[in-house]
Each structure stands twice: as C-alpha cells, then as structure tokens.
Amino acid sequence: MxxxxxxxxxxxxxxxxxxxxxxxxxxxxxxxxxxxxxxxxxxxxxxVDVCPDMPIMKNVKKTKLLGYWYAYATTPLPFRDYQRRCASYNVRNATYFDTNILYTNYKSLTITYSCKYVQKKDKWNIKLRILTRTRTPMASTIKEAVDFLEKVKFPLDTLDWLKSEAFCFEWYQLKIETGLRPKDFQAPFNRPGD
Missing domain, CATH: 1.20.5 (Single alpha-helices involved in coiled-coils or other helix-helix interfaces)
Known part of the structure; x- marks a missing residue:
C-alpha cells in the first residue's frame, strides 16, 4: 500500500x-x-369499522360562517400540492352545515368532520379539517382547536398541519341560482402545474 x-x-x-x-x-x-x-x-x-360518536353541532347559523376560510390542518388528502387561489362554493341549499360542523366559534375557527363508507375498503373513512379565517391564525385559535379535539379524543397525530400553505375557499349564498361559476372558482382540486 x-x-x-x-x-x-x-x-x-x-x-x-x-x-x-x-x-x-x-x-x-x-x-x-x-x-x-x-x-x-x-x-x-x-x-375504521364503525364511525366514532362525535358531537356534531346542531342549529348551526350558516350565515355566520359565510366568507373565506383556510384549511389550517386536515386529515391526509389525495393531493399534496395546495393551490393558493380560493375556490368558491354556493351553499344556499347545502345540508353540510347540519351534518358536518363539529365545532365553531363563528369568528375565527370552524372544525368540520365527516365519516363516510368506502365500499372498496369496506371501512368508514374519517375526514376532519381545522378551518381558520386567516392563513396565520392567532395561537389562541389553534389552542382552542387542539383543546376541543383532545376533549372529543380525536387523534391529533393524523392531521397534516398545512399552516401558511393552507388552501382557501369561500362559502357564499346566492338568492337565486345563476348557473355554474367559472371553472377556476369551482373546486379546490389541483391540476399538475397549479
């Protein structure tokens, strides 16, 4: 050597x-x-085999929830790239607010929840989103969400914390239906390159 x-x-x-x-x-x-x-x-x-019993809010005041919201945290989604522009939904006749609002303070925080059967997996799929009025909410708003989810025993480790990457959407209500909104405003799904 x-x-x-x-x-x-x-x-x-x-x-x-x-x-x-x-x-x-x-x-x-x-x-x-x-x-x-x-x-x-x-x-x-x-x-899961059986949906957990969750305290869905009753008599939610839909008009107080209209406007812009950001998905600050969510259970995993089928896509990883979140768009920065806002999607809009006309919720005039939507029953969503009667069946999917787990918690709201009407000002800065709403937690949505669903548990739907997926036949292909023969399981019930749980989805949860922590919605905030801004992309960068106050720490007290996040603490309020975490405290509530711990109280109802929701597994926090299942959430993706999107934080400032939160995707945006708007809930609005038209008095009359005028037809579909332009495609860019219909759904929060991403296309490659968005």
Whole structure:
C-alpha cells in the first residue's frame, strides 16, 4: 500500500467512506420503515369499522360562517400540492352545515368532520379539517382547536398541519341560482402545474 501525504492509505480511506455510506443507507432505510409504520398507523386510525360518536353541532347559523376560510390542518388528502387561489362554493341549499360542523366559534375557527363508507375498503373513512379565517391564525385559535379535539379524543397525530400553505375557499349564498361559476372558482382540486 502506498501511504498518502497524511500517512493514511487510499484503500483505508475508501473503506471508511464505504462504511460511512453503509451506515447512512441503513439509517435512511430505518427512517423509511418508520415512516411506513407511521402512515399505516394513521390509515388505521382514519379507516375504521364503525364511525366514532362525535358531537356534531346542531342549529348551526350558516350565515355566520359565510366568507373565506383556510384549511389550517386536515386529515391526509389525495393531493399534496395546495393551490393558493380560493375556490368558491354556493351553499344556499347545502345540508353540510347540519351534518358536518363539529365545532365553531363563528369568528375565527370552524372544525368540520365527516365519516363516510368506502365500499372498496369496506371501512368508514374519517375526514376532519381545522378551518381558520386567516392563513396565520392567532395561537389562541389553534389552542382552542387542539383543546376541543383532545376533549372529543380525536387523534391529533393524523392531521397534516398545512399552516401558511393552507388552501382557501369561500362559502357564499346566492338568492337565486345563476348557473355554474367559472371553472377556476369551482373546486379546490389541483391540476399538475397549479
């Protein structure tokens, strides 16, 4: 072996780099396995045999909830890129407010909830969103949401905290139906490149 300038042979140096590479590869593999286990755990918490009994609000004042809202936190969605522009929904005849509002203070916070049967999985799928009036709500608003969800025993570890990446939508109410709104304002689904 030929010693290098600092007395360490080239092959000895290569062995050290190889060992370091194997260590990093092993750590990355372990992290991936932990992530898969975590995602499986979340999936099992959100796909259940029976919907948990949740205290859906009664007599929600829909007109007080009209306007802009941001999904600050949500159970996992089928898409990862959230658009920055707002989608709009005419809620004039919507029964959503009678069946899906878990909590609201009408000013800065609304928590929506649904549990729907998915035949393909033969399970009930739970969806929850923490909605705020701004993309950057006060800490007290988030604490109010977390306190409520802990009280009803909702698993907080299942939520994606979108924070400032929160997608926006508007609930509005027309007195008469004038037809569909322009496509850009219909739904919060993303297309590639949005």
């Amino acid at each position: 030929q010693p290098t300038r600092n007395g360490i042979s080239h092959s000895s140096s290569m062995l050290r780099y190889g060992a370091l590479f194997l260590l990093l590869l092993s750590m990355a593999s372990s992290v991936c396995a932990q992530r898969r286990t975590f995602e499986t755990s979340i999936t099992s918490k959100l796909n």
